[in-house]
Amino acid sequence: xxxxxxxxxxxxxxxxxxxxxxxxxxxxxxxxxxxxxxxxxxxxxxxxxxxxxxxxxxxxxxxxxxxxxxxxxxxxxxxxxxxxxxxxxxxxxxxxxxxxxxxxxxxxxxxxxxxxxxxxxxxxxxxxxxxxxxxxxxxxxxxxxxxxxxxxxxxxxxxxxxxxxxxxxxxxxxxxxxxxxxxxxxxxxx
Amino acid sequence: xxxxxxxxxxxxxxxxxxxxxxxxxxxxxxxxxxxxxxxxxxxxxxxxxxxxxxxxxxxxxxxxxxxxxxxxxxxxxxxxxxxxxxxxxxxxxxxxxxxxxxxxxxxxxxxxxxxxxxxxxxxxxxxxxxxxxxxxxxxxxxxxxxxxxxxxxxxxxxxxxxxxxxxxxxxxxxxxxxxxxxxxxxxxxxxxxxxxxxxxxxxxxxxxxxxxxxxxxxxxxxxxxxxxxxxxxxxxxxxxxxxxxxxxxxxxxxxxxxxxxxxxxxxxxxxxxxxxxxxxxxxxxxxxxxxxxxxxxxxxxxxxxxxxxxxxxxxxxxxxxxxxxxxxxxxxxxxxxxxxxxxxxxxxxxxxxxxxxxxxxxxxxxxxxxxxxxxxxxxxxxxxxxxxxxxxxxxxxxxxxxxxxxxxxxxxxxxxxxxxxxxxxxxxxxxxxxxxxxxxxxxxxxxxxxxxxxxxxxxxxxxxxxxxxxxxxxxxxxxxxxxxxxxxxxxxxxxxxxxxxxxxxxxxxxxxxxxxxxxxxxxxxxxxxxxxxxxxxxxxxxxxxxxxxxxxxxxxxxxxxxxxxxxxxxxxxxxxxxxxxxxxxxxxxxxxxxxxxxxxxxxxxxxxxxxxxxxxxxxxxxxxxxxxxxxxxxxxxxxxxxxxxxxxxxxxxxxxxxxxxxxxxxxxxxxxxxxxxxxxxxxxxxxxxxxxxxxxxxxxxxxxxxxxxxxxxxxxxxxxxxxxxxxxxxxxxxxxxxxxxxxxxxxxxxxxxxxxxxxxxxxxxxxxxxxxxxxxxxxxxxxxxxxxxxxxxxxxxxx
Numbered sequence: 004x005x006x007x008x009x010x011x012x013x014x015x016x017x018x019x020x021x022x023x024x025x026x027x028x029x030x031x032x033x034x035x036x037x038x039x040x041x042x043x044x045x046x047x048x049x050x051x052x053x054x055x056x057x058x059x060x061x062x063x064x065x066x067x068x069x070x071x072x073x074x075x076x077x078x079x080x081x082x083x084x085x086x087x088x089x090x091x092x093x094x095x096x097x098x099x100x101x102x103x104x105x106x107x108x109x110x111x112x113x114x115x116x117x118x119x120x121x122x123x124x125x126x127x128x129x130x131x132x133x134x135x136x137x138x139x140x141x142x143x144x145x146x147x148x149x150x151x152x153x154x155x156x157x158x159x160x161x162x163x164x165x166x167x168x169x170x171x172x173x174x175x176x177x178x179x180x181x182x183x184x185x186x187x188x189x190x191x192x193x
Numbered sequence: 194x195x196x197x198x199x200x201x202x203x204x205x206x207x208x209x210x211x212x213x214x215x216x217x218x219x220x221x222x223x224x225x226x227x228x229x230x231x232x233x234x235x236x237x238x239x240x241x242x243x244x245x246x247x248x249x250x251x252x253x254x255x256x257x258x259x260x261x262x263x264x265x266x267x268x269x270x271x272x273x274x275x276x277x278x279x280x281x282x283x284x285x286x287x288x289x290x291x292x293x294x295x296x297x298x299x300x301x302x303x304x305x306x307x308x309x310x311x312x313x314x315x316x317x318x319x320x321x322x323x324x325x326x327x328x329x330x331x332x333x334x335x336x337x338x339x340x341x342x343x344x345x346x347x348x349x350x351x352x353x354x355x356x357x358x359x360x361x362x363x364x365x366x367x368x369x370x371x372x373x374x375x376x377x378x379x380x381x382x383x384x385x386x387x388x389x390x391x392x393x394x395x396x397x398x399x400x401x402x403x404x405x406x407x408x409x410x411x412x413x414x415x416x417x418x419x420x421x422x423x424x425x426x427x428x429x430x431x432x433x434x435x436x437x438x439x440x441x442x443x444x445x446x447x448x449x450x451x452x453x454x455x456x457x458x459x460x461x462x463x464x465x466x467x468x469x470x471x472x473x474x475x476x477x478x479x480x481x482x483x484x485x486x487x488x489x490x491x492x493x494x495x496x497x498x499x500x501x502x503x504x505x506x507x508x509x510x511x512x513x514x515x516x517x518x519x520x521x522x523x524x525x526x527x528x529x530x531x532x533x534x535x536x537x538x539x540x541x542x543x544x545x546x547x548x549x550x551x552x553x554x555x556x557x558x559x560x561x562x563x564x565x566x567x568x569x570x571x572x573x574x575x576x577x578x579x580x581x582x583x584x585x586x587x588x589x590x591x592x593x594x595x596x597x598x599x600x601x602x603x604x605x606x607x608x609x610x611x612x613x614x615x616x617x618x619x620x621x622x623x624x625x626x627x628x629x630x631x632x633x634x635x636x637x638x639x640x641x642x643x644x645x646x647x648x649x650x651x652x653x654x655x656x657x658x659x660x661x662x663x664x665x666x667x668x669x670x671x672x673x674x675x676x677x678x679x680x681x682x683x684x685x686x687x688x689x690x691x692x693x694x695x696x697x698x699x700x701x702x703x704x705x706x707x708x709x710x711x712x713x714x715x716x717x718x719x720x721x722x723x724x725x726x727x728x729x730x731x732x733x734x735x736x737x738x739x740x741x742x743x744x745x746x747x748x749x750x751x752x753x754x755x756x757x758x759x760x761x762x763x764x765x766x767x768x769x770x771x772x773x774x775x776x777x778x779x780x781x782x783x784x785x786x787x788x789x790x791x792x793x794x795x796x797x798x799x800x801x802x803x804x805x806x807x808x809x810x811x812x813x814x815x816x817x818x819x820x821x822x823x824x825x826x827x828x829x830x831x832x833x834x835x836x837x838x839x840x841x842x843x844x845x846x847x848x849x850x851x852x853x854x855x856x857x858x859x860x861x862x863x864x865x866x867x868x869x870x871x872x873x874x875x876x877x878x879x880x881x882x883x884x885x886x887x888x889x890x891x892x893x894x895x896x897x898x899x900x901x902x903x904x905x906x907x908x909x910x911x912x913x914x915x916x917x918x919x920x921x922x923x924x925x926x927x928x929x930x931x932x933x934x935x936x937x938x939x940x941x942x943x944x945x946x947x948x949x950x951x952x953x954x955x956x957x958x959x960x961x962x963x964x965x966x967x968x969x970x971x972x973x974x975x976x977x978x979x980x981x982x983x984x985x986x987x988x989x990x991x992x
Contacts, residue, residue: 045588045597045639047818069709071759071817072766073686110589117589123917160916162820165521166587168536175917176528179536181587182521185820187916 046070047107049097050186052161054090054149061090063159063188068099083191084129086154092131092147094120094161096184111145111163118183120144121162121175126192128152131159141169156191216261219286224253224269227292227497230567230615236271236293241278269293292566311416312659314669314727315401316739316784316797318840322393326989327939327955330435330444330466333367333385333395337415340397341854342797342838344873348382348972349515350440350471350980351483352550355385356970357399358799359834359860359872360412363750367415368406370491370504372558375604375630376580377644379750381972386508386554386580388487390446390464393420399799399838400741400782401727404655404673405610405624408723409747411778411803419491419504424456431991439959439983440482441541442468456496463488469543470513474963474981476538482545484511501561508554513545517976519587522820523913526764527922530975547585547593555579569613569621577605588639598643599635604628606651618661622671626653632751643758644751645683652676657725665731675721677748680714683755687711698772715754715771721746735789743780749773753807753827759817763972766815766824773827778803795840806832808862808870811909811926821913823924830864834872845881852880859905867907873970874903874929889942899934903969930974933966935959950992957985 048070052063061084067076084090096107111118115137122131122144131149133142144163167180175182224233232253239246240257242265249255260283269277271293279291311317318340328336334345334353346361347353354361367374367385369392376386396416403414430449437443448462466485470477486509493502517535520526529535558576565571580603583596610624628651634642657671690696690711696703704712724744731737756769784797812826836858843851855877860869882894909927914920938958946952963982967974 045592050818065818067818069686069688071819072757072815073688073709075816076818107589114589121917123919125919158916162917165589176524176915179528180521181519182525182820183589184818185522185524185916186818 046098046100047096047184048076048099049095049104050161050184051095051097052159052188053093053095054084055093056085056088056090059085059088059090063190065186065188066099070100078186078188080188080190083193084149084151086151086192088151090149090151091134092149094145094147096163108145111143115143116141116169117166118143119164119167119169119171119178119180120147121164121173121178122147122159123162123175124159124190125157126151126159126190127155127157129155129157129159129192137169139169142173151192154192156189158187158189160185160187216259218260218262218283219256219258220260220265220281220283220289221254221256221287222289222291224249224255224271224291224293227564227566233271233293236269239268239270241266241268267291311396311398312401312669312727313667314659314729314739314741315398316741316782317396317398317401318795320395320397325389325392325395326433327957327987328389329433329446329464329987330437330442330468330985331389333387333389333415336389337395337397341795341840341856342399342836342858343397344856344876344970346381346871346970346972347968348384349512349518350478350481351468351512352382352384352514354381354383355415356873357397357413357415358801358836359858359869363747364409364412365415366403366407366410366413367417369417369506369556370419370558371560371574372504372556372576372578373406373606374556375578375602376552376554377582377600377602379752382550383582384510384512386510386552387417388464388485388489388506388508390444390448391462391487391489391506392417394418399797400739400743400780400784402657402669402671402725402741403743404657404671404723404725405622408653408673408675408721409745410743411745411747411776411780411801419460421495422450422452422458422460424454424495425452426454427452429992431989433987433989435985435987437468437983437985439980440468440471441543442466442482443985455494456500457492457494459490459492461488461490467543470539470541471980472541473978474965475978476534477541478515478535478977479539479542480513480516480544480546480549482513482543484545485509497564499561499563501559503557503559505557506555508552508556510550510552510554511545512550512552514548514550515973515976516546516548516587518973519548520764522817522822523764523814523924524820524915524917524922526926526975527913527915527924530925535977547587549585551583551585551596553579553581567615569611569615572610572612574608574610575606576608577603579603592639596638597640599638600642600644601633601635602630603633604630619658621656621658623656624654626651626655628652641684641758643756645681645755647679647681647751649680650676650678667729669725669727669729671725673723675719675723675746677717677719677721679717679748679754681716681751681755683713683715684710685713685757689757693768693770695771702771717748717754719748719775721748721775735787735793737784737786737788739782739784739786741780741782743778743782745778745780747776747778749775749807756827759819759822763825764822765811766822767809768824768826770827773807774805774829776803776805776807776829790842791844793842796837797839798835798837800835801833803832803834805829806862806869808832810870810907811911814911814913823911823926830862832860832862832869834858834860834869848883848885850882850884852882854878862907868905870907870909871970872903872905874901874932876900889944891942892940894939896937896939897934898937900932900968902932903929926975929969930967933964933968935964935966936961946990947992950990953987953989953991955985955987955989957983957987959983959985 050065054061062081064079098105133144135143135146137143162175163184164180165183167178171178224236236249332353334355337343337355344356345353363379377383398414403410428451432447435443444466446464450460452458469482471481489506491504556578560574562572582600584598586597606628613621630649632647653675655673659669702713702715727741729739756767780801782799786795811823813824838856840854857875860872878898880896884892941955943953960982965978
């Protein structure tokens, strides 16, 4: 009888000990101090679409420096596009919640098979074609060629899809995936 | 009463040894009631080994003459008492006072009767161990759905939250082995971190005096309990394996229990669950597999006067989340809603990739009790819980292993309770609670924390009482006071802080401003009063009438206060407010019950009126670099919820039984005069079971479950502009899916395969007709169908 209750006591102590151990282990495994707020390194705050035709450089920019929420983003269009011209387009993506700003463009290049840009325009005669390709030879869209037609005005929409179907039918809706970026600029062609 | 008597008789005998030497000893004694300290008249006393009988006189005295030296074993019986046996070593003439226990509920603690209620006045339903075993590879929410009035809010297939009368999350209390679970339960997609296999019994309490557990059981309370074991020398256990065709996975579970005559017991249980991608009738649901490991152990000592118990459980969940549910903006949502079948469905795989949730939950408690003569039972419980929740999302770069949400919640509490039961008709409970909670938004995620760091202190005091007016009538009342203090640290975007007007409302919370951000220290204090009043009346023909009124108060949860950000599986921006007030509910429940195997039923209507009901509803659209997102904000309205739950059982003949239930519910937003969001549709189930005890307890059942379309829903649909297609697009986020009806089949047989033990084989089919359907209360109803047909085999061994 006595030995049985001793055994029980030992068992109980063992269990309490294990519990205490787990308890402390868990308390300590993730100790951190909260001085730093987390880096939102996933966020894209800034899109620069630079169109170059010789010395004529037009930049379409969207910037939301505090990220999602907070202040709404701002658009800036440096000037009108020239009619009946061909521009070389380059996209730059930045995360400006970091200092210095983080270049997201590089990440897209590294994972080019998981990303694709889509361009649509309501300006008559304006067409944007993707001139680069990912590792599998499918279009990517960091580099483009824009050709303008007659004078007019309308919008250009740039969409970046994450994990779209590749190859696809060339439209953002057809490609599926999740949208990482969707920005619309109002442009004029003169 | 008769049952008690049978139980008394059922106790078996054991042998003793005596040496016959001096054979003229006198043994006198007195039998006294433990609680009231009064003599017990008419108790029978038997010396087992000598087969000598006597009974107590009016003063409770008895005596035996001419006894021999040596051990004698006494068995004392009294009509309303637990039979008591004691061994005495008789060396000389002896006088001994023996205390007897006459309270029925305590007896039930030792010998578990399955139909015992938590309290006489409680409006509740119980899931027994047999049913729990049937759900061995499913979740708590799935198992509870077998009870009328209980539905579930799910996120895909494996993340299932129970819902009572349309209310869930913070409005439901889940009490696991008398510990209130804190596992970030506020979140719609945060399933309870609890493994069904670790429990022996689950009670769903819709209306009862639950003040002991908290003030905020506005929806109800789920009480998960372990078994009490009889004090005898025994070792037993069970093991089971369950295999499924859908998800190509299953569960293995094993438990072993050791008990001792001395009252000590120990139990160890562990289970492992694994599933791959589940399948709808037409396609696989990519990345919906899951993995769960669970272990629990209990040790304790039970005797009438004192006892203790220690319980510890660890649950590790790893849930894959449907890949297609990760969407970018409202146009992605529209695409998902409008496509009849998800894009990119892949072949079956066991891989669990991002998005996923990995949750580790520890729960431990130590409880001890001591009875005081003429007063009652004092119980003290200490418990702690640690919940670590990591959520992983699809991301760019090498961030696959970096969680986007990483929260660690620590909760510890101390609860003394004094149960006063010296009076036979009047019992009281007086108790206190002290609780400390700390939430740590662990650094290293790649986004602003969803829930900030906070500390919370709770203190409460309560008293409840039950009074037997007569043999068949009981009333029960209680009152509780709660104090809560929340102390948080949150960084807001300065623009948001101003936009929500917090700079005007809460200047005292403001800390340092760092460029576009502001550190804030929100502090809140709450004083809550809650109350309960219950009545039960046993009528003729096994009818019982129960009535309950409850006043409940709920402090806003962290998401209601602090949310601000994009919720990707819903493509919406969710915003909580610091000026949200507490929620106050008045609940009325009535239940007319007839407990009878030939024809029994429960008819239980209810009405709840909730002041300051906190809900998350769409209020507008915001544009980010990712495009447009609907903005959902927490707001408060006056609400009412009413409905009726009906259960029915009818024996058709000695081999066929019919079981049916129906529940109907209506929820109204009284402020805006529209229905409440996400109220379950009317549903009913019918089941016919054939049983034949002679053929290895063969049981064959067919079940139909029908869920009608919810026609009472608020219309929060809206239009959005898709710039790529230059079209206004209709976003239908409100319309509920059509009604559905499912058939299921189950068969089981038990074989006495071993000397001591049995083997049970089970075969089940779910969704026999392979129906494609969607469920209104599944958050992924926009993306994919529910599961198709499933074949299941279970093998259970009891030993």
